[in-house]
Amino acid sequence: MKSKIVLTRSDKTFYFFNDLLLLIALLIVLYPLIYIFSASFSDRLSVISGDVFLWPVHFSLEGYQAVFKDPRVLTGYGNTIFYTIAGTILNVILTILAAYPLSRRTMVGRNIIMYLFAFTMLFNGGLIPNYLLIKDLGMIDTRWAMLLPGALSVWNVIIARTFYQSTISQELFEAASIDGCSHLRFMWSVVLPLSKAITAVMVLFYGVFHWNAYFNAFIYLKSDELYPLQIVLRDILIQNQIDPASITDTEDMTRKQGLADLLKYSIIIVASLPIWLVYPFVQKYFVKGVMIGSIKG
Numbered sequence: 001m002k003s004k005i006v007l008t009r010s011d012k013t014f015y016f017f018n019d020l021l022l023l024i025a026l027l028i029v030l031y032p033l034i035y036i037f038s039a040s041f042s043d044r045l046s047v048i049s050g051d052v053f054l055w056p057v058h059f060s061l062e063g064y065q066a067v068f069k070d071p072r073v074l075t076g077y078g079n080t081i082f083y084t085i086a087g088t089i090l091n092v093i094l095t096i097l098a099a100y101p102l103s104r105r106t107m108v109g110r111n112i113i114m115y116l117f118a119f120t121m122l123f124n125g126g127l128i129p130n131y132l133l134i135k136d137l138g139m140i141d142t143r144w145a146m147l148l149p150g151a152l153s154v155w156n157v158i159i160a161r162t163f164y165q166s167t168i169s170q171e172l173f174e175a176a177s178i179d180g181c182s183h184l185r186f187m188w189s190v191v192l193p194l195s196k197a198i199t200a201v202m203v204l205f206y207g208v209f210h211w212n213a214y215f216n217a218f219i220y221l222k223s224d225e226l227y228p229l230q231i232v233l234r235d236i237l238i239q240n241q242i243d244p245a246s247i248t249d250t251e252d253m254t255r256k257q258g259l260a261d262l263l264k265y266s267i268i269i270v271a272s273l274p275i276w277l278v279y280p281f282v283q284k285y286f287v288k289g290v291m292i293g294s295i296k297g
Contacts, residue, residue: 040064040265047261063266066259067236073270075225076232083146083228084210091206092199094152099160100187105170114161117154127219134220145220146213146228153209156202163198164191200282211275233267 007015038056039047046057067073098117102110124130130149139145168191176186192199214230221227237260 036265036268040269044259044262063262066263067266067270070236072224072232076227076229079226080211080229084207087147087210088203088206090147090151092202095156095160095202098152099157100164100191103161103164117157121154131219140220141222143226146216149216156205160198160202163195167194204282208275229271233271237263237267
């Protein structure tokens with residue numbers, strides 16, 4: 001017969017307040033997202049007057065129409081998708097190729113290499129030397145400027161290395177090497193299938209980074225056709241900002257201010273929705289991978 005755990009009164013009290021606290025935290029985090037979503041589908045007067053609370057008021061697509069009216073939005077979407085996919089693939093490959101050898105005890109000089117990696121997390125040349133380097137490499141106003149400067153994250157290498165150390169034992173490689181398995185074949189046939197969790201975490205980390213990246217584009221890119229979505233949306237938002245000193249008609253000022261506020265919420269949804277749609281598919285790997293790789297050493 002299955003044994004049943006009997007909760008004491010103190011246990012029930014603890015679980016009650018624990019669940020209540022988590023519910024309050026959920027509401028605090030969830031409400032701003034609901035408000036932004038509802039405001040983006042409301043009309044400008046309802047937004048500026050503060051009538052939106054939980055549900056859209058006077059349903060309207062005016063904000064999204066104003067965003068997608070600019071032809072650069074679709075171009076920016078295409079560029080961001082390219083930067084995200086190509087950059088994530090490059091990042092994950094380099095991270096695995098760096099983390100797996102560093103996780104093997106038989107690698108000569110791995111501690112020295114790890115110290116050099118960690119050194120770059122604390123010290124760097126700064127913005128101007130980085131810009132001069134990118135310029136000398138001929139990557140100014142090219143797609144490479146969005147991919148190569150951040151091709152490897154040392155923090156993610158440390159997480160992945162710790163995962164491999166705790167999951168892929170040396171005895172497993174020795175058993176495979178007896179059958180003639182090389183390091184490359186072992187990594188492809190054994191390590192990668194056993195590392196889906198940490199790989200999914202790396203994909204999520206790098207993917208979100210590339211999707212939200214704007215600073216490198218702001219510094220290194222000059223052509224509109226290369227701009228990612230974040231820069232395009234920033235330009236749209238700036239173009240719709242108003243200067244109260246230049247407007248004498250109160251009604252016109254209210255109308256333009258309402259559109260500017262509406263655009264803010266619509267732009268947030270346009271920029272964030274793809275990540276929201278992808279996250280549920282990798283969330284189950286996310287917690288496991290982060291917990292396993294959480295001890296850095």
